[in-house]
Amino acid sequence: SSLIAYLDPQRLALPLLVRTRRPGDRMQPLGFPGEKKLKALLMEAKIPREERDRWPVVCDQRGICWVVGARIADRCKVGPEVQRVLKLEASRL
Secondary structure: OEEEEEEOHHHOOOOOEEEOOOOOOEEOEOOOOOOEEHHHHHHHOOOOHHHHHHOOEEEEOOEEEEEOOOEEEHHHOOOOOOOOOEEEEEEOO
């Protein structure tokens, strides 16, 4: 199965990096008023406990942009004024 995220490239601090979670990781999910711990987001997305330490997150120079298959960061959202969109796609190996 493939997983897709659409981000506003104007809001990103490139380069992008794919990594696994780190202690204390936080982000503000799309539409959420404040930050949430990545651990909580992975639990809410029903990512199995044994996979969470290997789960990919896409980051820019400011922090997490996309928890693959779960949530994008509110600061990277595509708004109505956006001219170009960055499409990220992930698939299971």
